[in-house]
Amino acid sequence: MKKGYFDKYGGVYVSETLMPAVQELEKAFNKCKNDKKFNNELNNLLKNYAGRPTPLSFCERLSKKLGCKIYLKREDLAHTGAHKINNALGQALLAKYMGKKRIIAETGAGQHGVAAATAAAKLGLECEIYMGTIDIERQKPNVFRMKLLSAKVNPVSSGGRTLKDAINEALRDWTANVKTTYYLLGSVLGPHPYPEMVAHFQSIIGKETRKQILAAEGKLPNAIIACVGGGSNAIGIFRAFLKDKDVDLIGVEAGGLGIESGKHAARFADQKLGRLGILHGTMTYVLQDKFGQIYNTHSISAGLDYSAVGPEHSHLRDLKRAAYTFATDKECLEAFKLLSEEEGIIPALESAHAVAYALKLAKKMNKEDIIVINLSGRGDKDIFEAARHLGVKV
Numbered sequence: 001m002k003k004g005y006f007d008k009y010g011g012v013y014v015s016e017t018l019m020p021a022v023q024e025l026e027k028a029f030n031k032c033k034n035d036k037k038f039n040n041e042l043n044n045l046l047k048n049y050a051g052r053p054t055p056l057s058f059c060e061r062l063s064k065k066l067g068c069k070i071y072l073k074r075e076d077l078a079h080t081g082a083h084k085i086n087n088a089l090g091q092a093l094l095a096k097y098m099g100k101k102r103i104i105a106e107t108g109a110g111q112h113g114v115a116a117a118t119a120a121a122k123l124g125l126e127c128e129i130y131m132g133t134i135d136i137e138r139q140k141p142n143v144f145r146m147k148l149l150s151a152k153v154n155p156v157s158s159g160g161r162t163l164k165d166a167i168n169e170a171l172r173d174w175t176a177n178v179k180t181t182y183y184l185l186g187s188v189l190g191p192h193p194y195p196e197m198v199a200h201f202q203s204i205i206g207k208e209t210r211k212q213i214l215a216a217e218g219k220l221p222n223a224i225i226a227c228v229g230g231g232s233n234a235i236g237i238f239r240a241f242l243k244d245k246d247v248d249l250i251g252v253e254a255g256g257l258g259i260e261s262g263k264h265a266a267r268f269a270d271q272k273l274g275r276l277g278i279l280h281g282t283m284t285y286v287l288q289d290k291f292g293q294i295y296n297t298h299s300i301s302a303g304l305d306y307s308a309v310g311p312e313h314s315h316l317r318d319l320k321r322a323a324y325t326f327a328t329d330k331e332c333l334e335a336f337k338l339l340s341e342e343e344g345i346i347p348a349l350e351s352a353h354a355v356a357y358a359l360k361l362a363k364k365m366n367k368e369d370i371i372v373i374n375l376s377g378r379g380d381k382d383i384f385e386a387a388r389h390l391g392v393k394v
């Protein structure tokens with residue numbers, strides 16, 4: 001396969017001015033990923049700061065109810081409450097090794113902004129976060145968190161004033177300040193080497209899961225389910241199982257109000273709007289209208305709302321190595337409630353999409369079959385949104 005590509009997907013579709021920055025990054029990443037000192041330092045951070053390994057929890061009550069064995073990979077227990085810290089620490093450390101003093105990042109829901117600001121604070125780096133003004137209004141607690149962590153939040157009022165526009169601004173800043181600045185991108189998106197690099201830093205999820213399920217059950221699971229926004233938590237858990245053809249890998253997109261309604265974030269499932277295209281430097285499936293105008297996404301979980309999906313997912317889908325489906329807002333809320341009630345775990349609304357599909361898949365399983373759900377994050381951040389949708393006053 002051509003370097004930086006996953007078959008026809010991926011690549012480096014950036015302006016000439018950004019090319020040297022992307023190449024410098026690729027060189028540094030290739031050096032550091034095999035460097036003993038770098039890896040020791042990162043592993044120490046993951047263990048003693050982020051709280052890894054995260055547990056693989058057996059869901060006793062839910063399993064009984066559903067009629068097969070359900071396990072959760074507990075990324076909700078990692079520091080800052082989601083898997084995003086794995087990537088943020090990896091890249092922030094890389095920035096330090098590259099001699100960069102300043103980190104910039106984009107954020108939509110604010111989760112990646114918080115993770116990036118956290119890693120920057122821990123490693124003593126300056127941090128600026130680009131965020132659309134609509135998102136700033138919607139995600140006030142995370143904006144305050146970033147500020148507490150001494151990050152500067154730069155409001156973006158161009159375009160749709162959400163994630164896509166924030167990424168455009170971050171890319172612009174990077175182009176202008178390449179010498180001093182490291183762009184810490186939040187998912188398996190963007191130009192090469194980002195999709196490969198973010199997958200590398202997130203692949204710890206799958207490596208741990210593989211060991212943990214073998215220790216607990218003496219065999220691999222029948223299926224692994226993860227929600228897919230950009231796709232980093234999904235790739236993170238999938239990668240360790242790609243060669244195990246008997247393990248079904250399933251990605252769940254945000255189906256919003258339903259594909260027919262046009263209000264969703266399902267790039268694969270929408271056969272009308274989800275088409276091959278280029279967004280933010282990478283070739284992949286992109287939601288767009290018939291004129292190629294990028295289509296804005298809508299779902300109950302802001303963290304799954306992005307117009308494109310990571311290029312490696314497009315490739316895995318073509319290969320039929322992973323299958324992709326979606327859960328609607330309604331199905332997500334039901335799963336959110338069920339996991340809270342049955343297991344005492346309030347999942348992130350993003351992660352609840354994966355739980356929602358597990359509820360369907362379990363019906364086709366036998367008693368001894370095993371499903372692992374990647375619980376990408378905790379739901380404390382979502383309680384007000386969930387209450388609003390459930391019609392509860394808090």
Ligand SMILES: *Cc1c(COP(=O)(O)O)cnc(C)c1O
Pocket residue numbers: 082083084111112186187188227228229230231232233234303304348350351376377378
């Ligand atoms: C950001 C986020 C996601 C979506 O991002 P991916 O790159 O698709 O993993 C999923 N779950 C949680 C909890 C998040 O914060």
